[in-house]
Amino acid sequence: MTTRDQIATALAGDRSRRSRERRIRRVFFGAAAASVLISIAIVVSLFGEAWTFISNVGFPQLADIGWFPRRGFYDIRTLLVGTLLVAGIAMLVAGPLGMGVAIYLSEYAAPRTRRILKPAVELLAGIPSVVLGYFALTFISPEVLRPIFGEDLDGFNLLAAGLGVGILTIPLVASVTEDSLRAVPLALREASYGLGATRMSTSIRVVIPAAVSGIVASMIIAFSRAIGETMVVAIAAGATGGSLFTVDPLGGGQTMTAAMASLAIGSDRVRGDDYAFQSLFFIGLVLFLMTLVLNILAERFVRRVRERY
Amino acid sequence: MQHPHDETRHRYSESLDATLRSTVELGALVLENVRRTTEALLENRLDLAHQVIEADDEIDEKYAALEHRVFEVMARQQPVAGDLRFLVAMTRILYEIERSGDLAVNCAKGLIRREGYSLSANVQSLLARMSRKAADLFSRGLDALADLDAEAGARLDEADDAVDDLVGELYSAIAQRSGDMGFDLAVELSRVGRYMERIADHAVNIAEHVTFIVTGSFPEEPAATKDEG
């Protein structure tokens, strides 16, 4: 055997080792495949019933006087407007507050201050939504809103729900925004200070514009989260069985999630119109698609941040 | 070089150019002194001989400055390849030029020591031809340097043979007339011959250093290491 052959043999490697590696790889592949199966399952499970619904109910029926699935009124606009109302109120709270928190933590707070304050904000993120629902119902609505709006305010109302959801999304906005602010390289800040910019100019003219995609992404993510939030609305806005079309945040109302919750609570067999149960899946699908679009959008923005730095 | 090199390193490049120019200028000063020496020898012009000695002070000064400059460029620019060859060769060339200047001074000093020579027409003419040839060769060496003409070495080496022949002739002429002119003058004249010969050698060396700059190697059997026969 020549040296060359020896080397060739040595370089050919060990077959059992290679097959072991292949097996390990397959195990992990299986896990990854499971996640795909889940997505498929979601889509399939939503689509089946949603299809039954839409093929029987028909699109014209989706505009009506209100959302009363048990009585055959499927005005999807009621849900959409209610949802947007809650999400909008939430964003009015979470947007400015979250951004303010993020900018303060990333641009102003001394490292030690930040080390203390940031976990406090993160703590807010860990609070379950039922707790915020409870808080909105038992504190925000009676203790904060009632004194302001008086009798105009219903006991269950979208405003309190919106504020609750807003509080829930503050840390989300704050953390995604702060991440993107902190992703802005220190070098850019130094460049700005080096040119004689003040801290405010540096924040507003350099750091925020550089992080703008991330900030937009944080808003979209927060909005998406607000749209999908169930429990705060279900608790604070009453989880009513239906609602006429309304744009009044002081009264109770329907969001897509709350409508689903009230349809589904305790029973998966609902009486009333034949397709009330299926309408659950139909809203689920609409909700799924809406958040999907928002998430894809947010993903785009986030990726832009990532690509840049 | 072939392609444009933009702004890049043009200052360094320029400083090399400037070094070359200054060296050629220094050479021109030496050349002028060689010519002045020749004239002084042939016409017994002691004033010119004094001028030669004076002029050499400037040459020495410039030489020292240039040498320092080359050294500093080497220290600060970390030259390699052609640039390094150029700078290393330049320290040598400067030395050759400066030495040539000194040789002219030596001639001038000899003339002054003897307060002029009285020469036969034959010797006179030989001396004239030899000196002019040497000056000519030196001038061509400088041209080769200014043009960075790699081929000049061979041409100059040939021309140098002519100088050597003239020096040989001069020696014979002196030998024939050594009784007439006296031993001291004979020795003096043979020294002048030798100086001129060496100026020509320096010129050839310069050309050969140019070849080194350009090609990276000396011509075959380079004159610089030839025995000073």
Added chain:
Amino acid sequence: MQHPHDETRHRYSESLDATLRSTVELGALVLENVRRTTEALLENRLDLAHQVIEADDEIDEKYAALEHRVFEVMARQQPVAGDLRFLVAMTRILYEIERSGDLAVNCAKGLIRREGYSLSANVQSLLARMSRKAADLFSRGLDALADLDAEAGARLDEADDAVDDLVGELYSAIAQRSGDMGFDLAVELSRVGRYMERIADHAVNIAEHVTFIVTGSFPEEPAATKDEG
């Protein structure tokens, strides 16, 4: 240098050491040739003269190799400060050494050309003293180099004056006896004197280059730019 420099760059440092050693060795070869030449002159040993010429081939070869090495080290190590001074000086020193070798060969060639000299005792003794002094100076120049002795320049310059004096004496002796020995021999001997004088000059130059290496500047009025009087 004062503090230990660990392993760092020791190879480069070593290669500089090696260059120095090789250069000193080359100088030793030349020195030997100079001594051999002296013996050949004094004892009319044509065989020795031939040996000198032969030995010079090796010297030339080693010189070329060393010169190339120095050049390559400059290209590859980007020396600055002391290292650069060392290397630049080394190219000059090598030149001085090689030239000295050539001068010895010139002497030997003269001897062979004349198939030996017949000299008076006086001239003989002058020649002997002068040659030995020159060789001695050259040896001291090499010592200065080997030891990187910055002060040697001044000492050698002084010693060089002794050589110059001997050369002067030799010239006078030759002039007095020029009738006896014939013009050709006189010229030949005066050349030998000149060669030895220049070997001594080269030794002084070497010492002065050493001063440059160590101190960064040449001694006041450096010999290298002194007129070759």
Added chain:
Amino acid sequence: MTIPDPRPETRRFEVGHSASIGASKSAEPVFDIDDLSVTYGDFRAVEGITLDIQPSEITAFIGPSGCGKTTVLRCFNRMNDLIESASVEGSIRYHGVNLYGPRIDPVEVRRRMGMVFQKPNPFPKSIYDNIAFGPRVAGHKGNLDDLVEESLTRAALWDEVSGKLAEPALALSGGQQQRLCIARAIATSPDVVLMDEPCSALDPIATLKIEELMLELKKDYTIVIVTHNMQQAARVSDRTAFFTVDVRAEGVRTGRLVEFDDTGVIFTNPREQSTEDYITGRFG
């Protein structure tokens, strides 16, 4: 090889904490730094720096990592203020004015000193907006377009970008970005440009372009450059300050200035043995 030190023994120890300053010039200096020390928290990073920066010269700071080059440089425009733990002793006079004097506004200081950083750091904006940023925050009144053109021209970038001022600066190559940063730095009309290893992120080609530019700029600006690259200091600077770091027994490392002299002297025949050891690559 060991070149003997020709200097008398005492010479080498005479250098106390204030370095031998061969290059002090008599002209009115731009900066006059006297016995400067900088401390980060409890850690004294550099100590007893005394040097002066002359107008229209390039002054280079070299020395081993951690010797405090950056630290000293960032005192010049009070960028060290941004590091909370940093505190500065000694005096830095800028045209005779104590930069750390009580009424000095660091923002104003920084407007007068352009700064260029190790990695090119253009803002993720258009080329134009990058240049215009400094003047804008300083409330520049004149014609911005002209200023942008002039700055880019001075930074030898105008020809390359004149047609695409609205394009994002990040689309430029690394070397172009660094020249953009230089243009940005000079757009606020500073008289000093401070550069902290401006070429360390660039390849040799871009590096040489920046060096060319520095030589061009020094006609109008006083330049101080920190560099790891000794060759760069040798190539571009007029004067070089060599810093080193003393490690004391307790492992405390403090930077100090060893030698400050004309660059030619530093690189052909430095005074201090430690400078020579450093630049020739012989160091512990």
Added chain:
Amino acid sequence: MTIPDPRPETRRFEVGHSASIGASKSAEPVFDIDDLSVTYGDFRAVEGITLDIQPSEITAFIGPSGCGKTTVLRCFNRMNDLIESASVEGSIRYHGVNLYGPRIDPVEVRRRMGMVFQKPNPFPKSIYDNIAFGPRVAGHKGNLDDLVEESLTRAALWDEVSGKLAEPALALSGGQQQRLCIARAIATSPDVVLMDEPCSALDPIATLKIEELMLELKKDYTIVIVTHNMQQAARVSDRTAFFTVDVRAEGVRTGRLVEFDDTGVIFTNPREQSTEDYITGRFG
């Protein structure tokens, strides 16, 4: 200054896609690369590389950024396999065996070639475990302690770390980390060590130490080093390959080998004008 090119016009164009190889040696080469091209997706990064690596020599790859030095180097131990889009044409023979042959296991290939990367990348484990990892995964049978000591000794690190083998490798300085990575690379008893800009993250002092080490190691190993630092190539390598990148009209950039020769020749008298332009700092 413009030194005229003494070479006849034709000479300069004669260099086709296969570079002029001045340094081909007759000895049995460790690597024999013939007409190697590497493509990333559709993008041909380098083309027509033909060169050989001789045993117990240091071969340096230099050239402007993006000319494909790293790409070529990573073909030697099939690290390019990790980049999905990369595909390799031409042949790379290692002691005569085609490394891209069908029965070759890249894992085995890599065990025979140590690799050292641009940034020191020690594992966040103890010094000991860093060295021992390679031998362990290769199923080393002998005494690991001895092997660790030997590798560290060879990498000139033993004296500095012998007392603290259990300490985290990340606590070492940058230069020490890089020597640790070298020790790790040689612990698997490779016969080749591939280094991709091993000093570019180090300061001059650490760099020189690594260079010393390379010179020491080449007694026992064949070393191939990619470097941006021409001086480094000049200082340490025996042979130097100069790559360049051709930009075609469509903006496609393809690297090729311009000249491969003894380092002394490259740095004193390169054959190709473009090599000279590059090493002397005159480039577009």
Added chain:
Amino acid sequence: GDDDGDGEAITRIAISGSSTVEPISARVAQAFHDIPANSSVAIAVDGPGTSDGFVLFCNGETDISDASRAIKQAELDTCLANGVEPIEIKVAIDGLSVITSVNNDMVSCLDFGDLYALLGSESVGFDTWSDADTLAAELAADGLGASHAPYPNVTLVITAPGEESGTFDSFIEIVLAGIAGERGTEPEPRLDYQASPNDDVIIDGVARNGTSLGWVGYAFYINNTGAVKALEVDGGEGCVAPTPETIASFDYPIARPLYIYVNKARLDAKPRLVDFVDFYLGGAGLVAVDGAGYVRLTAEEQASWKANWESRTVGKVDG
């Protein structure tokens, strides 16, 4: 369980349906569970609403369905078709209470016409009580009641059960259906109110607003008198407040019986289910009815329903 002490298999009893009845069933279940001998029985009680409960029950998903109204024929048919055989058991009487906030002093009694005007299908969009004045006048003119109009000009916030609820159905059947029939409108309440299957939520909703209106089972009212108050209801014989007595006597116009339905088909498979229902119909059930706040059946009625259970009579018995 495979490792419990006696090795007895677990019996699961699923109870769902009316949220009105849920408190009774939950109490009974808890009491049953508290007896150690019953540790092998797992019981779950919840209350999505009578109608939804029947959907589950008739689908065989529960064992007992609570109901605040009797099973409808359609539901019974579905059950039987699915092999579910309901045994009807009446367990208590409820007074469907019309409630408002304790703070509401403006109204104290309403008749069916008032309720129709305020809550019927024609009242959609009435945001204040007085919005119903016109309709009330119309009803009064037609002799359909609404004698308490005009109403105060205050906001009208309604929280009440939804379609899933038996209480919803009972309200329609007893209060609205008659007038709706007269007027030819849908026998349904208005759409625009907060509907919840959870009576507690309804109480909460009513309590949260000073001029609210809603209806729940009596137990929820009587357990929350601090938050809501019940209006008197005039069924044509004057205003009557819901009390145990008026409810038991059905003097209160919207009193109604509460039932549980047991799936006979499960009894063989789940002997413990029988024990549970026995338990329910024993004293425990009565205690639970009291505890929850409903009204006990008379002793005779109790006996008759017990007999009905014992005879396992399938189908509608009552009414």
Added chain:
Amino acid sequence: MNASAISAAPEAVGRALSQHRRDVRGSLFRVVLLGSLLVAIGILVTLMVDIVARSLPVWGDRGVVDLISTEISADPARAGIWQAFYGSLILMVFTAAIAFPLGIGAAIYLEEYARDTRTTRIINANIRNLAGVPSIVYGLLGLAIFVKLLGGLTGPSVEGRSIISGGLTLGILVLPIVIITTAEALRAVPSSIREGAIGVGATPWQTIRHHVLPIAAPGIFTGTILSLGRAFGEAAPLLLVGGITTFFSTGDAGFIEVLQGRFSAMPVLVFSWARLPQAEFKALTAALIVIMLIVLLLINATAIYLRNRFEKGVTS
């Protein structure tokens, strides 16, 4: 361009460099930012204080142990949270058992093995989107798949409305989060480490096993455990899957039977109790929330503890 400063006298330079006026807008900006931070934290504090204050009566009357060990009841006097408490714990175990191995495995495959193909990219995007899908949609999924389709397995005698279904639903709910956080932790491992290992001849699995996973472990632990916290607080999907809040008992059911039986969970109970009108329930709800928050705190503390432990393990 720059002549002004150079020629100026020190007084002029000094004047130019000194502060002219106070930066009012800058200070205001800072105050506004700080204000929003304080508001955010203020809300948190208010929430905590409010809830704790509301819960005080319960602690006085009942005590923690009693509350936890008492079963759910409609009667405020005897209502406890026992079923919800252990329901939540079992759900967490289930969630972890489903989501951790699958999620970590999937992340390892995607980050370490999968080539960057279209398919991989789609899978990745898909997973990121799954993480953003509202939790109630997962409830629908659980309802459709685990309750309806697989009810015979998940809860044969409770029509699928079992703790198994709930656990599977929550597991799937947090799976994408686990994958993403794990993938992030893996991605944060510098590729130079992988190259280093591959370069000395390690196989992919050896590289992952010895280097990538140990380095990523702290990140994986924190990420996954925090995702447990998320699952712990979820109510909506459990409502759909059938979490109940009125009375239920498990009897002496064995473990499997418990898993296959009906269940409740703390957030579901909060949802239910929050809307009960009785003042006692308001207090009970607050007490329940306090317990939930304590459990969450414990979960987070575990995450931090494990992270620190593993970080230490890595560096020593």
